[in-house]
Amino acid sequence: MNKSIVIACETLSDEVMLVANELKLPYPIIWIKSGLHTTPERLRKAIQDQINRIDNVENIILLFGICGNSLLGLQAPKARIIFPKVDDCIALFS
Amino acid sequence: MEKQQILDKLKKAVEEMESDLAEEAAKEAVAAGLSPQEAISDGLAKGMQTLSDLFDEGDVFVPQLLLAAEAFEAAVSIITATMTVEEKSQASQGKVLIHTVQGDIHDIGKNIVKTMLSASGFEIIDLGRDVPVEEVVKIAVERKVDIIAGSALMTTTMPSQRDIISVLKEEGIRDQFKVMYGGAPVSQEWVDKIGADAYGETASEAIAKAKALMAEKKGA
Numbered sequence: 001m002n003k004s005i006v007i008a009c010e011t012l013s014d015e016v017m018l019v020a021n022e023l024k025l026p027y028p029i030i031w032i033k034s035g036l037h038t039t040p041e042r043l044r045k046a047i048q049d050q051i052n053r054i055d056n057v058e059n060i061i062l063l064f065g066i067c068g069n070s071l072l073g074l075q076a077p078k079a080r081i082i083f084p085k086v087d088d089c090i091a092l093f094s
Numbered sequence: 095m096e097k098q099q100i101l102d103k104l105k106k107a108v109e110e111m112e113s114d115l116a117e118e119a120a121k122e123a124v125a126a127g128l129s130p131q132e133a134i135s136d137g138l139a140k141g142m143q144t145l146s147d148l149f150d151e152g153d154v155f156v157p158q159l160l161l162a163a164e165a166f167e168a169a170v171s172i173i174t175a176t177m178t179v180e181e182k183s184q185a186s187q188g189k190v191l192i193h194t195v196q197g198d199i200h201d202i203g204k205n206i207v208k209t210m211l212s213a214s215g216f217e218i219i220d221l222g223r224d225v226p227v228e229e230v231v232k233i234a235v236e237r238k239v240d241i242i243a244g245s246a247l248m249t250t251t252m253p254s255q256r257d258i259i260s261v262l263k264e265e266g267i268r269d270q271f272k273v274m275y276g277g278a279p280v281s282q283e284w285v286d287k288i289g290a291d292a293y294g295e296t297a298s299e300a301i302a303k304a305k306a307l308m309a310e311k312k313g314a
Binding site: 034090092094 | 155161
């Protein structure tokens with residue numbers, strides 16, 4: 001069983017928790033607060049800060065879209081980063 | 095169920111972004127004989143106002159507005175199902191033609207503005223997206239709208255906003271309409287340059303400008 005952790009945007013919290021409960025998701029979830037996408041640099045830094053604090057996992061699952069290119073340049077030397085191929089959460093909601 | 099309870103339920107359904115609850119409350123409103131205007135302006139619209147204020151404060155974001163708008167529209171279609179065209183016209187603050195301009199298909203913001211205008215009592219004719227300039231003018235004339243509203247999300251489609259004004263002038267009907275524009279690359283400067291009447295940076299601002307334009311129209 002892969003050791004994984006989830007980093008997710010708080011805007012999706014209801015939806016993510018619905019899925020997490022249904023699937024009995026065994027991975028911990030770290031929430032990033034909503035709204036940082038308005039300055040993509042800040043969102044990238046917030047996610048990178050979290051990634052930097054994580055160790056001993058194989059997968060870091062990002063529940064984000066590209067969100068204004070906020071995901072560009074993220075580094076995780078010791079883990080695999082996995083994220084959905086989607087522009088942003090608006091596509092999910094509209 | 096008492097009238098106030100139903101109104102509160104309508105408001106709550108929009109605030110909690112619950113379409114099912116909104117439909118339920120809408121059916122109760124119809125069964126109780128509430129006037130559509132009242133159900134909308136004293137119930138649903140108050141819920142939209144809450145969300146709009148929270149958005150302006152940075153406490154909720156576009157996804158929440160979309161969900162609230164969905165609940166609002168779900169209730170409105172039930173509530174207005176029995177209204178006649180005349181009744182809808184009479185009740186309204188003004189008739190607005192709204193669209194995303196020729197060449198452009200971004201309509202999420204436009205849809206939020208549409209819902210909020212509707213929540214504020216305006217009668218809306220939504221032509222959708224990528225609407226040819228000529229069609230905008232044609233429908234504006236046919237339906238005798240008060241305000242032409244258009245959204246452009248790309249600098250390459252902003253010229254359509256200017257073209258609409260040109261066509262109105264060419265046909266000698268510029269004065270018949272108030273014209274307001276919005277969209278990410280649009281600005282007050284652009285709107286002034288092309289001779290439109292108003293610019294709204296956010297949905298709430300759009301509502302305020304629409305009301306101001308109607309006041310101008312009536313006062314003039």
